[in-house]
Amino acid sequence: MKKMLVHGQKDMLQIAIVSDNSLYEYYMEKTENAGQLVGSIFKARVANVLPGMQAAFVDIGLPKNAFLYIDDVLHPHLERQPKEKPQINSLLQPGQELLVQVMKEPLGGKGARVTTHFSLPGRFLVYMPIADYIGVSKKVSTEAERSRMRAVGEKIRLPGEGVIMRTAAEGESLASLQQDVQFLREHWQEIHHRGETASAPTLLHRDADLVHRLVRDLLTTEIDQIWIDDGSVFRKTKAMMKRLAPAMLPRLQLFEPLIGGASLFQQDHIHEQLQEAFQRRYRLKSGGDLVWDQTEALTVIDVNTGRFVGTSDLEDTVFRTNLEAAEQIARLLRLRDIGGIIIVDFIDMDEEQHREQVMQLLERLVRTDRTKCQVVGWTRLGLLEMTRKKVREQKILPSRETSGNRD
Incomplete structure (x- = not known):
């Protein structure tokens, strides 16, 4: 059973996707933001051109200028591009005006990344x-x-x-x-x-708000039930579904809690699952654990057996722990919305077939990720290297009040 839970408030909308009582995806947006910056289209002015970097900085009206690389100025179809890449200053000049689309949110001290490959x-x-x-x-x-x-x-x-x-x-x-x-x-x-x-x-x-993206991007035939606990959000979603996904309307339900009863998020323990997912040390059901350490561009995940001692076969204990770890890593990368380079230090396995099975499981699981994710392979040091596209700041875990209670 796969459910989508939508919790609406005066200043925030939260969406949780739950499969067999386990939280797999979580989205949050403050209503005053009225949509994410990624996908927005601006008329920009070239601020300065950097031939040495084959890039330009363009003013789109934000505090920091956006970054435009030459590959995002050339034609989007590779066969339509020149055989030899031209110099950026032959295509762009300071003061020139052009349309650009945001492909990455401003991250840390960096401005947005933009492109002329519109979509x-x-x-x-x-x-x-x-x-x-x-x-x-x-x-x-x-x-x-x-x-x-x-x-x-x-x-x-x-x-x-x-x-x-x-x-x-x-x-x-x-x-x-x-x-x-x-x-x-x-x-x-x-x-x-x-x-x-x-x-x-x-x-x-500006790209659509979260309610619109809910129907456009998140609503698939895999979703068995859609529960919404806010009347206005329910009516807006229903009207959008009538236009975009009428066949799925029977799956849409308005959640009306009993007086003193559990709220929509409380029923599926969404807040508790979020708190657990964002901890530095995540406990596996077997007793093992994952330890997460992050920088701006790199995430390192250390897999430990912890309290899991298995039976009498050490290799089997390690293999089973690593399989469970791979399942949770794929899920938690989506929940935390982690991007950049990801290094996983699985517990050392002696048998090559076990290493291959762990990598194949992770590859299969990340294919369902809505964000582009690639398992690169094992390094010479026995670490598993991955990449996941980074388009916006990492999610901030809301407080218990915003996760579970209604206004």
Whole structure:
């Protein structure tokens, strides 16, 4: 049983995705932020060009200038790029105005990372106005369906446009996909038209708020139930689902707690699971533990047997602990939204097949991560190296009051 729990308050919205009573995903957004910065489109002004770095800093109206690398200025389709990469100062000059889209939030003391490779996500596809190629989600189950979706993508795009068919497009009709791309195409035309007359720096488009992204990005056929404890959020979600996912409306329920009864998050112990997930030392059910240490760009996870002594076979004890650790690492990386380089110091295993099984399990589990995650492999020192895309600041754990109680 996979459930989505949505807890609404006056100043905050929280979403928890629970599978078999275990918390796998958690999202939080303050209502005054009205959407994340990633995906926002600005009319920017080039502040300065750095030929030695093949990059430029552009003013998008934030306290720190955004960073624009040359690869994000060239055409998004590799086949349309020049064979030899030009100098950045032949493409951009200080004072020049251009449209850019945020691909990474400002992190620490760094400004946002921006691109000119624009993309607008819809329910079934991602529309890229100048990409000139078709992509299909790697999570689509069969090659036949991938071929069908690619053929449909060719039919619905105009010359020069690009689309990426999302997993939600699996089995969808040509009409549904055509409607999705047409809506996004018209929206892009509005953004582009405003950009022609606006003065830089200015915000032209901000990605949807968390309620909209809930339906657009998080709602899949794997979700069996959607529970919402706030009336206004429930009505807004229901209206959005009628337009974007009408077949899933029977799964939507309004949670109304009994007087003195448990709240929506309390029923599934969401707060307790969050507190446990964000601790430096995370206890495994077997008695082993994970110890997390973080810097801005690197996370190190140390796996220990702890109180788990197994039976009589040390190799089996170590192997079982490492398998359990791999499962929890994949889950906790998503909950903590950790990005950058990740090094896992699993307990040393003597048998090569055990090392391979641990790595294969981790590879399989991270494929379900909505954020791009790659298992690189074992280093010469016996450490497992991974990377996970970092697009925003790490999540901040809310207090008990904001996690469990209603206003």
